[in-house]
Structures are given as C-alpha cells and as structure tokens.
Amino acid sequence: MKIYVFVLLINLLAHQAFSETDIHIGYRVTLAIPTEYTKGFLGRAFLMETEQTVPHFRVAISVEAVDEKYLFTRCFPWRRQRDLRLKGEKEFVGWRSGTSGQGVKRLNLLRTGNLVLVDALDFIKWQTFNFPTDTMLWGQRLSSQTRLTSFPLNSTLFYSLEIQDDKIALYLNFGKWKYSYWEYQPSSKQNITFVQLTSNGLEIFNGEHRFDQIRSTGPEPLRFLALENSTGNLRLYHYSEEKEKFEASYQALNRTCDLPLACKPYGICTSSGSCSCIRLMRQSECSNENLEGLCGKNQAEMLELQGVISVLRSVLYKGNVGKEECADFCLDDCSCAAAEYVEDEDDRNSGDCFVYK
Known part of the structure; x- marks a missing residue:
C-alpha cells in the first residue's frame, strides 16, 4: 500500500x-x-x-x-x-x-472523588460523575455516544475521547471538522454500552457483561484516566507512594510522531522524533503565511510530499480516484488545506482520497 x-x-x-x-x-x-x-x-x-x-x-x-x-x-x-x-x-x-425544588440539603464529596448534591435521605440529585470533562475517576462510567474533551491552551482546537458503538477513539476537533488519530476496537464484535475505569484498566461492557478492556501495564491500582490538554494523549494513572506523585501505567500513543500535533504548522515529524519544516518552492524555513481561502490553479498549486503519511484520519474522502484527481479535488475546494491519497493494492491507478480542512 x-x-x-x-x-x-x-x-x-x-x-x-x-x-x-x-x-x-x-x-x-x-x-x-x-x-x-x-x-x-x-x-x-x-x-x-x-x-x-x-x-x-x-x-x-x-x-x-x-x-x-x-x-x-x-x-x-x-x-x-x-x-x-x-x-x-x-x-x-x-x-x-x-436542582432547585428537588429538596437538596447538602453538597457531599464521596471517597471516589465524586461531588454530589443529596437530599435529606441521601439520595443523589446531581453528581459531577455525570458530567466529566477531561478526566475519569476510579469507578466512573462513560456511556456509549458520550465523550471526554480536553482543550489545548491558546488554541481553537480541542481533543476528544469518544465512546462509540463499535470502538473507542481519539479525535482532533477543529471547528465543525474532526479527525481521528487513535482507536481501539474490541476483538469481540459486540456493541459497546458503556466503559468503566477499574483498578486494572478501562473495562468495556455490553449491558452488564464485560467483554473487553484496555489493561494497565503495571501492577498498581489505577486512580484516574486523563485526556491530556497539551498533547491529546490518553493515559491511565496510578499513585506512586515511593515518588509521591501520579504516574502513567498506560498511554495510548507511545511515539512522539503518533501525536496529532507533534509539530507546528508546515512541520514534519521525523523518525527520530524531531520536527523539520516542509520545504516549499523556495529554500526557507516553515511558512507562517495565511493561505486560507486560496484555491484554483491560478492562486495555488499542490505539492506532493513523498514518504509522508498523516496520523490524522479524515472522514471526508472520494473513492476510486487517481492521484492527480485527488490533488485537483483538494485544489478546487477553497476550504481544503491538504489531501492524502491511499493507493489501491490491486489497482495502482485507483485509490481513496482523504481531504483535510
């Protein structure tokens, strides 16, 4: 391929x-x-x-x-x-x-870290566990078709961990577009009802039946799961009493170049984990020019980057097209910033075209 x-x-x-x-x-x-x-x-x-x-x-x-x-x-x-x-x-x-009018009497903090509002009979009327942001605590559940979100500093982008019917996936979100960069598909083809963080890992359920899990790589009991603001990586954490701090027992992405924003715009992550700039028509450093809205052959041209792949997967694509047609498809779309062409293994003149906006 x-x-x-x-x-x-x-x-x-x-x-x-x-x-x-x-x-x-x-x-x-x-x-x-x-x-x-x-x-x-x-x-x-x-x-x-x-x-x-x-x-x-x-x-x-x-x-x-x-x-x-x-x-x-x-x-x-x-x-x-x-x-x-x-x-x-x-x-x-x-x-x-x-919760006005529901008889709330107290604000309690449970041993799990869940902050709850309860009535006189200690029935929960509201709880933070129902509204997670970028973190899941031990014992917490996240239902199918829900997500965690994490916002990088000084950016309009945000990351999300999404629980879908057939997989768990990480996405980079930008405006109304989103691109996946990691996913976990259970080996058993069952619909996911919810996931729950336990001492051993993130367990995956169909109804009340656990059929898979993302396991911790260490023996220590897990305390929480976090979607990181700065990198978009997913980590499971335990508490090290020896070092007196939380440490990761599992992370979804282990190489720098697997991270969605490993480099700045117009940068390429190399096999050594460092970033190099895309060399454009002139020999210069990374361009900071605003190219938004440029399209058509009179305003721009497509530059092929050989030996480069993207960790981001776009859901927008055209199938059964040639490489030149894929390039023209992006060039004619004023909102398109890049395109990735995946050649068909059986037909070298045809493939799938993914676009990035």
Whole structure:
C-alpha cells in the first residue's frame, strides 16, 4: 500500500461511600486576590481531609494571573434555591446545577472523588460523575455516544475521547471538522454500552457483561484516566507512594510522531522524533503565511510530499480516484488545506482520497 500526502502552499479510593467532608447551607469557600492585576500571582485554597490517605487534599480552587486578567474558579454560598452555582465577574451566573425544588440539603464529596448534591435521605440529585470533562475517576462510567474533551491552551482546537458503538477513539476537533488519530476496537464484535475505569484498566461492557478492556501495564491500582490538554494523549494513572506523585501505567500513543500535533504548522515529524519544516518552492524555513481561502490553479498549486503519511484520519474522502484527481479535488475546494491519497493494492491507478480542512 502506498500513501501520498499533498499540502496546499497545516485507586482514587476503592470504596464508594460518603465522606465526612459535608458542606452545609451557608458554607462559603473564598480566596483573596489583589485588587489590581499582579503579574505572576497564583493563589490556591484547599479543602483538606482528616484521614491519613494519599493525597491529603480533597478539592482545590485557584486564581492565576494570565494575560492581564485573572483566571479563576470560585465556590459561592449555598443558595436557598438549593442549586450549585458558579459565578464570574459582577456576580454573573455562568452555570448552575438545576436542582432547585428537588429538596437538596447538602453538597457531599464521596471517597471516589465524586461531588454530589443529596437530599435529606441521601439520595443523589446531581453528581459531577455525570458530567466529566477531561478526566475519569476510579469507578466512573462513560456511556456509549458520550465523550471526554480536553482543550489545548491558546488554541481553537480541542481533543476528544469518544465512546462509540463499535470502538473507542481519539479525535482532533477543529471547528465543525474532526479527525481521528487513535482507536481501539474490541476483538469481540459486540456493541459497546458503556466503559468503566477499574483498578486494572478501562473495562468495556455490553449491558452488564464485560467483554473487553484496555489493561494497565503495571501492577498498581489505577486512580484516574486523563485526556491530556497539551498533547491529546490518553493515559491511565496510578499513585506512586515511593515518588509521591501520579504516574502513567498506560498511554495510548507511545511515539512522539503518533501525536496529532507533534509539530507546528508546515512541520514534519521525523523518525527520530524531531520536527523539520516542509520545504516549499523556495529554500526557507516553515511558512507562517495565511493561505486560507486560496484555491484554483491560478492562486495555488499542490505539492506532493513523498514518504509522508498523516496520523490524522479524515472522514471526508472520494473513492476510486487517481492521484492527480485527488490533488485537483483538494485544489478546487477553497476550504481544503491538504489531501492524502491511499493507493489501491490491486489497482495502482485507483485509490481513496482523504481531504483535510
């Protein structure tokens, strides 16, 4: 098989039970910050546990000075409406739990790390485990057709871990487009109902029947799963008491060049794991020019990169086309940035054309 690339001149704790760390109505957690912007300021507040377990904190809030403004998360008073709220500047409510009128009495932190709102009978009315972002904790489930998301800093891109009916996959998302760069397909052809993080790995279920799992490579019990902001890699973590820190027991991508954004735009990841620039029509370094919207042979041309493949897999493609037709297909599309042509093993004059926007 030949592939051608064209570019256009881009264990928290093992028992689920209530802790004694209950936050009752009227409780407030505050963190003092300077009235004027102070470069380099970083403030943190912790809610500590009394038991001698590792790690020793339960929950934390922080305020950091970044780009002439403060980035912060705050806990506010427990309201009479019995819902949890997050507020920004000028007391603007940016989010609420929506539990008003459901008889909520307390905010509890479970031993699993799950933050829950409960009524007088300790029935859960809302829980963070139902709304994960980039992390899954021990015992947490993620249903089919749901996902985790992780946002790189200073970027409009984001990564996602998606649970689909037949596979688990990692995607790079950009605008309305998304490109897969890793997937795990169970050996048994059964539909995935949900996945659950256990001490040994990420277990895959059909109904209540476990039929596969992504196993940890170490003997230590797992504590959490994380989709990394900076790289988009998927890792399973255990806690090392010897080193007093969390370490990865498994990672989906083990080589630098397998990462979706291993290099900057117009860069190529080499076999050594370093990046080199695409040499365009002139001998210069990586181009930073904005080529968005260029299309047609009067404005641009396609450059073939021999021996280069993309770890990103586009869902947009045309089948049974030739290499030149694939290049023209991208060139005529003003939103196309690159195309990858996969030659048919039986017919060298035909193949599949994948485009990247």
